Amino acid sequence: MEMGLTNKTALVTGSTKGIGKAIAIELAKEGVDVLINGRDYEEVERIVNEIKTDFPTTSPQNARCDIVDIQQREDLFEKYPHIDILVNNMGIYEIMQYEDVDDEVWEKYFRTNVLAANGLSKFYLPKMLNNDFGRIIFIASEEAIMPSGQMPQYCMTKSMLLSLSKSLSKLTIGKEVTVNTIMPGPTLSENVHQIIEGLYADKDMTFSEKEKEFMTANLPQSEIQRFIRPTEIGRLTTFVSSPYASAFKGAPIRMDGGLVPTIF
Numbered sequence: 367m368e369m370g371l372t373n374k375t376a377l378v379t380g381s382t383k384g385i386g387k388a389i390a391i392e393l394a395k396e397g398v399d400v401l402i403n404g405r406d407y408e409e410v411e412r413i414v415n416e417i418k419t420d421f422p423t424t425s426p427q428n429a430r431c432d433i434v435d436i437q438q439r440e441d442l443f444e445k446y447p448h449i450d451i452l453v454n455n456m457g458i459y460e461i462m463q464y465e466d467v468d469d470e471v472w473e474k475y476f477r478t479n480v481l482a483a484n485g486l487s488k489f490y491l492p493k494m495l496n497n498d499f500g501r502i503i504f505i506a507s508e509e510a511i512m513p514s515g516q517m518p519q520y521c522m523t524k525s526m527l528l529s530l531s532k533s534l535s536k537l538t539i540g541k542e543v544t545v546n547t548i549m550p551g552p553t554l555s556e557n558v559h560q561i562i563e564g565l566y567a568d569k570d571m572t573f574s575e576k577e578k579e580f581m582t583a584n585l586p587q588s589e590i591q592r593f594i595r596p597t598e599i600g601r602l603t604t605f606v607s608s609p610y611a612s613a614f615k616g617a618p619i620r621m622d623g624g625l626v627p628t629i630f
């Protein structure tokens with residue numbers, strides 16, 4: 367299916383690896399000029415070159431920036447004042463006990479997972495509305511609606527994104543601009559891959575056997591009994607970015623492998 371995205375420009379935050387990189391690749395496959403973002407210039411440049419080689423008709427660009435830093439965000443806006451698609455993917459997470467989450471940690475998670483995405487949305491949304499085309503997509507998590515209790519500081523920020531997304535969507539009435547949130551379940555990013563390999567380092571098993579054993583022991587509610595592949599999130603994000611998805615407005619969109627047991 368041709369997605370109608372050729373020559374659009376997309377900023378994907380945190381796109382040097384994991385889900386963000388997969389989203390950038392899937393968008394580039396559809397002819398989108400992707401702005402690759404991360405904090406390490408050389409790493410960003412490497413991904414830009416990789417995408418340029420694989421999708422030579424597109425013009426990927428280096429958008430190196432620590433998006434949590436307000437001044438660096440301003441510099442980014444100056445360099446790239448117009449985009450059609452903003453994917454607020456970058457987010458931090460780690461398992462923490464509630465007792466260990468002090469005010470500093472709460473604030474760090476709020477600044478990193480919510481305020482950075484909000485700062486970018488606040489700048490680009492009015493331009494999208496003026497242009498009568500635009501897509502803002504927040505990457506949350508199934509933990510936004512089903513906190514596991516293992517990372518309260520993270521879950522709260524992901525729930526906030528759902529609310530922010532709906533509030534921003536209210537500003538798009540009658541416009542060909544949409545704001546939505548995708549909630550991936552456990553996804554096989556490079557980090558997750560390493561963690562699984564590490565857990566079974568002393569076992570003579572293939573990765574797929576390790577993955578199966580991990581799912582049975584830790585995520586028995588998953589209906590796919592495997593990690594979601596970043597490419598799957600990339601393809602969904604590409605569809606939501608496309609003109610075919612203009613009726614998705616302020617929607618929480620689940621791709622959790624059936625982990626969330628409820629209908630809604």
Ligand SMILES: NC(=O)c1ccc[n+]([C@@H]2O[C@H](COP(=O)([O-])OP(=O)(O)OC[C@H]3O[C@@H](n4cnc5c(N)ncnc54)[C@H](OP(=O)(O)O)[C@@H]3O)[C@@H](O)[C@H]2O)c1
Pocket residue numbers: 379380381382383384385386403404405406409431432433434455456457458459505506507508549550551552553554555556557558
């Ligand atoms: N993996 C999962 O199972 C899973 C499940 C549900 C939801 N999610 C969500 O999906 C998103 C991506 O997760 P992931 O696992 O793919 O992440 P990841 O592999 O840790 O990748 C994070 C990316 O963000 C960049 N980054 C980190 N801090 C940044 C900053 N301040 N400014 C700009 N870039 C920054 C990193 O590059 P540098 O470090 O070089 O800057 C890297 O490119 C997150 O929002 C996460 O909460 C993940």
